[in-house]
Amino acid sequence: MKKKFGSKLFLGLLMLFFYLPIIYMMVFSFNGSKSLSKFTGFSLRWYEQMFANKSMIEAIYYTVVIAILATVISTVVGTLASIGLSKSRKVLKTYVEQVNNLPIMNPEIVTAIGLMLFFTTMKIEKGFMTLLLAHIAFCIPYVMLSVTPRLRRLDPNLADAAMDLGAKPSYALRRIIIPQLMPGIVAGALIAFTMSFDDFIISYFVSGNGIKNISILVYTMSKRINPSINALSTIIVVIITIVLVAVNLLSMKKAKTNKVAQRVGLVALASCVGLTIFGLQKLRSNSGGNFDPIDAYGCDTLNVFNTGEYIGEDTISKFEQKYNVHVNYSLFASNEEMYTKLLSGESYDVLVPSDYMIEQLLQEDRLQKINRKNITNFDNLSPLVKGLAYDPKNEYSIPYFWGSVGIMYDKTKVSQEDLEQDGYAILKNPKYKGRIFVYDSERDSFMIALKNLGYSMNTSNLNEINEAYEWLRGLRANDPVFVTDEVIDGMINGEKDIAVVYSGDATYIQMENPNMAYYEPKEGTNIWSDAMVVPKNSACPLLAETFIDFNLGEKIAYENSEYVGYTSSVQKVIDKLQAGEFEGLSSYIPRSGYDKDEIFNYNPKIRKVISELWVKVKAK
């Protein structure tokens, strides 16, 4: 009796372990605020947002469509291949079995980069097709793995018997072999669907051009995971639970009704799937006016590539409605990632890179000139961001947001004196050991080290860079946590006392947590600016310029800046927000005219060096 209780307790705890995050996720899908650690009140806003969020609906759509197509194709192909294989010569059998084992016995990331290299080498444009092909490729072996054992148990004379009675091979296959294999086929199809539905790693590497599934969307929601993902997952949990309960209830009925029930179930399932796809299709497609964008711009789809949480909540849908076009809005986590994607042949119409990256793109002749005539709101730009060194005449780039990098600190725990005295070296101050977030960005981290050492952040002197590397290695003694955008939630919740942040994030944090303050050290900092550019291979430059101009409009620019907290490039918006919403927040207006502040230059050699050194800094 005692023993039984022990095992029950153990299993109970295990289930708690499995379901705690799911329950947590479900609870927070009803959270009133954006926080993922504080429940502030019940609300359905994330459910509303989920349905309003185009990129999420699209991600669901692609996930479902890819999963269904991959399942159907891989089940059919896998089953036929298994049957063929069972009749093949030994050599061929061994070959196929070994190769099938590749995606199963190899780390997924290896399969993923293999496929990525393959698609790039073959110059196959990444997107829906590559994603689908990759999913089919890794699903088939699982289908075969589940069909083959049943095939082995099959009487080898079955097909012969059918043919002896006059059946053609295809008929025998359809009516005799396949029905016998059905349980294996169904199991294989289920595995394939699950694998495809939940796949991240392979999809992450082989997808592109704005095609993303739920996993990629979650991973690239770089600023912070949007709680509407929780809403979506909650809906998935509920649907699956209902389906499973229904299946169990149906199978409990007698064998006679089973056939009917099966049929009813299948029809219901099919219509569910159909409705979902139809509904998503509807949500995805535009319902704009009579305006025909093809007449005006020669195209009706715009591919925008931006960082996560870097645009107003409704900007995209407003643009789509106004111009009756569709926007493929994709996210990148870093300038480098964006560059790599661009290099691997993906085409976009509007990019939002940072200063040094624009310089690089210009040097490599990857951008096209922007027709100033189409930028009617050009004069709205603040003089602070106009004509920066990388593009003095703003021929190729239109500034979007700008700001600085600085130290965010908890006023109640960090003394102003220490800060003034140490500057960036406060990150190494043992007083704050274990109380520090460092932003996981190689460029900004080296900037901090170089500035503290009194060098230029654009140095190409390898000795100075190595000194900075040592400086950063030394930082590790203080147990900093390297984070990207968790820093926002973390600082709002006061998890640490000190953090390296971008000025825009600082603004947002201060709005939520008044204990926090922003400081730009005297050693100087990086004044950066992100601008909108149009790559050479854009298929739709006119629409791209329209989009850029749209974002310079006073109202839209205001909404963008207010939502993300970063400093607008539009002067009137700056003035308005400084006087209103963000009053008294120094971080909203970055320091200007300080001679130790710099803008990043493009230097490909140093970029590689720094990138590798940064990995080493983070490694133990």
Add this chain to the structure above:
Amino acid sequence: MKKIIQFKNIVKSFDEQIILKGITLDIYENEFVTLLGPSGCGKTTLLRILGGFLDADSGEVIFDNEDIAKLPPYKRELNTVFQKYALFPHMNIFDNIAFGLKIKKMSDDVIRQKVTRMLKLVNLEGYEDRKIDQLSGGQQQRIAIARALVNEPKVLLLDEPLGALDLKLRKEMQLELKKIQQEVGITFIYVTHDQEEALTMSDKIVVMREGEIEQVGSPIDIYNEPVNEYVANFIGESNVIDGVMKKDYLVSFDDKDFTCVDHGFKDNEDVDIVIRPEDIEIVGRGRGVLNGKVKSQLFKGVHNEIIVETARGSHVEVTMTIYNKKPIFNEEASEYISANNFYVDVQDFDELTDDDIIARADAQAWDAETEEYVGFSSVTYEELVGENTYPVTFSTSKGTSITIEMIGVKQRYINDEKKRIGIAAFDFFKTLDEIEESQALDTDLKTWADAVSWDLDTDEAIEIRNVDYDFEIEDLVPGTYKVSFSTVGREFKIHTTKSSEVDKNVGLSFDPEAIHVMEKMGF
């Protein structure tokens, strides 16, 4: 001899189904005991209770004067040979056999010695290092026996150990097992559903049925003096006949009296009578105690199995009308159509569907060129009331039609009150072609005449075994013929080295000692 195992009133049930209904049984030292019965009789359950794999709901299991009902299997001094051997696939032969000895922490050289001796006993010397899957079924079987015996149990339990082997190997292993048992001199408890196995090997057979013991005895006792019909049927082949014990030494069946050696029954008591097939002799007609006709003869190797019918079953006779009618050809539609007149029971009028009518009339229509069947678009007839003749018209969508007669009658059926059997059939019409095309005429005749038979008490269907007719198909001409249908009558199975001919009229002879009278089984 000493009692080694005593089952006392063992009861066991699964899911409210009682598997063992109070088994009481003594087993002695050095016996080869077989638990015999069909699957589901509880024999394996009893063995598993003894092995310790199941707990009895109530009752005692005494082993060596000790109640072991609560003892776990690993503390019981008996070992089991499992149905599919249950050899450990991850160990080689040596480790399998040594398993129990290693558990007992015996020294390595003792283990080696014992294992070698066991392998010798089962004739598999030198197999120590083989893997399980390198052995044949028979070899695995022997290893399983060796693995159990090496522990020197007082009792060895064998759960249908030969079930998975082919016939020849089985026979060999039966002898081998008996030899091993005699050599090691311990009690073997053997579970099987194969009566021949039981008769060959056992010192004592326990016949079980539905959780109860029917009879315990030596193979000879059980064979010669089965206590009831069930045991008689299960052990060997027999003719079991319902009869009446008129008085001591006189039994009667099929309206005839026979002297026998049995006594002690009540006068006029209903009894079961067993006559073993090898106790009956075929003699000339009128020379034996019964007369009959040879129905079949089967060569069975050492003997012939001859079936002789001594009394006819319940029967009914109908008239078959054969007429020479050709299918109708409709040139316009290029279709053929055909159908027969038929009889129908007026009682069935209410439930008669178009499909029934088409089937009973054997109505068919087909395309003249493709010979593919064409469906009927309509079946028309007047309202059905009482015994009468009704014209029925079948027509296809292209307008091809045929009209036949459906004759409503009160069906003739015969109640055989004595045997409590009812039998019925209809007169019917057929064309010559149909008779000639028939591939299985007896079955077709049954279908055409709608011949059925049933038990008057239970209403259950009874097989119509015999279809007799007085024509040869080759010289069939239109006209009327008698066809009779009958159920199985009194048949005797006879094992003899002589042979006979089918349909020959013969006599049967048997001694009074060959008649075994048994009490009717209670239900």
Add this chain to the structure above:
Amino acid sequence: MNNYKRLIQPYVLWISIFLVLPMLLIVLYAFTVGGNDVLTFNFTLDNFTRFFNDNVFIGVLIDSFRIALVTTILCIFIGYPAAYFISKMNVKSNAFFILLITLPMWINMLVRTYAWVGILSDNGVINNILSFFGLGQLHMIHTEFAIILGMVYNFLPFMILQIHASLTKMDTSLVEASADLGASKFETFKRVIFPLSLPGVISGITLVFLPATSSFFIQRLLGGGTILVGNLIENYFVTTGDWNFGSAISLIMAIIIMISMYLTNRLDKERGED
């Protein structure tokens, strides 16, 4: 049934293109340097010398395998009893628990993992509960503990399902035979049940160890910037764009995994032959 032989031909072509060729490309890239163009093939071992001459990279590799190993061991120690207890239950509870374990796999891995951030963080659920009872704070997020927890959480179901399958497939008469031959429950477990369930454990190890070594998002979400080999590969492919070096790292990782899997399988076989 020979008519079905040709069904395999298109598939052989397919796997040659979509499974074999990509692997060859990784090898090709790993042994070349410079521009991401394969056509200028220039065999070199530079990528490998660069990797093995750098203590930091080797440290990352060791860290990755250490964490994967700890994860795998934990999964065995939690997964085995769980699978064992479940397999001992009646058919209904069996199916129910297996369903409960499979169900979470339908929810996006990243979402489930991200939920742990909220649970483990310094102001998260666990710490809130602890401080409610006045038990002070536990720093969990952004530690190795969090990474391992995330990995165990994600991969444990695979281990349980594999072991459970091998336990339920096992012939119960083997267990009975063992008891019959005098082995106590513990001895039966040690000598019969466990050795026979080893194939399940081995395939469980594969299903846990493989993704644990190559994972990159779990440590990214829970580890506070910890770098493991998966992140290195991601970094060289996505950020730095040095595909050659990235391919070399993947190749090194894949080979080490293959060797360890081979050794694990050998271990099982040897035990069996023992």
